[in-house]
Amino acid sequence: MAKMNVRTGDQVEVLSGKDKGVRGEVIKAMPKEGKVVVRGVAMVKKAQRPTQQNEQGGIIQKEAAIDVSNVALVCPSCGQHTRVGHERDENNKPVRVCKKCGAKF
Structure with a gap:
């Protein structure tokens, strides 16, 4: 899975x-x-x-x-349902990213 x-x-x-x-x-x-x-x-x-x-x-x-x-x-910032991307933050920890507005959560 x-x-x-x-x-x-x-x-x-x-x-x-x-x-x-x-x-x-x-x-x-x-x-x-x-x-x-x-x-x-x-x-x-x-x-x-x-x-x-x-x-x-x-x-x-x-x-x-x-x-x-x-x-x-x-997405908590734009309020729309969205797909999720993955990036690393400044501490090299994985964070989820909104594909529509680019907000990290």
């Missing part, structure tokens, strides 16, 4: 599927599977058995993982 340009905490926009156009925060990134979990996107219902933490149980809603190819990173 290729390197993912999306990390936990990033703001992303969904590019395809039933939630196309929705923006949300990445809750969990799974690079080995090539998937991400985005807050408020791909909601599924799951039957939950009663446990000591959840004494009532019942049907709960939670976010499902979606493929990383179906999301695009939202």
Whole structure:
């Protein structure tokens, strides 16, 4: 699997599927599977058995993982969804770069 340009905490926009156009925060990134979990996107219902933490149980809603190819990173400076470039900063550390406005983040 290729390197993912999306990390936990990033703001992303969904590019395809039933939630196309929705923006949300990445809750969990799974690079080995090539998937991400985005807050408020791909909601599924799951039957939950009663446990000591959840004494009532019942049907709960939670976010499902979606493929990383179906999301695009939202640039914090220009606010548009964009592709990501990679450069090195003055301390020779890798940084991500917006392909539309050139901002580093």
